[in-house]
Amino acid sequence: MPTLFAKIIRGEIPSKQLYQDDLVTAFRDINPQAPTHILIVPNKVIPTVNELTSDDEQITARMMMVAKKLAAQEGIAESGYRLIINCNGHGGQEVFHMHMHLIGGRPLGPMLWGSSLVG
């Protein structure tokens, strides 16, 4: 079964796409947590960070470079932003097609919102 994000990447499910190249696609999150909330997704399905291999180094580097480019494009490079990759249950991952969140456009508060450092 193709993942939700694979269908979005192929254009089978509509999205507000901002960027696409041979390795990654970026589109706006459907439920934005801030004025800018973009998902940067490998075109190839990698379920979680745990499945990354050394063959994927170019993809992960590209994800970071696209995040930097889109932050500048969104006008949030100087004010600041957060890059997040959730992994599995405790990480809060909901879509098992690895992706990076680019979130900004307002102060984001403490890093581990909604969770407790003391369990």
Ligand code: 5GP
């Ligand atoms: P995760 O919790 O897996 O790190 O993040 C999944 C993200 O995908 C969530 O922020 C959620 O709002 C977003 N999302 C879920 N379904 C869709 C969709 O159909 N389209 C878009 N653009 N984003 C989605």
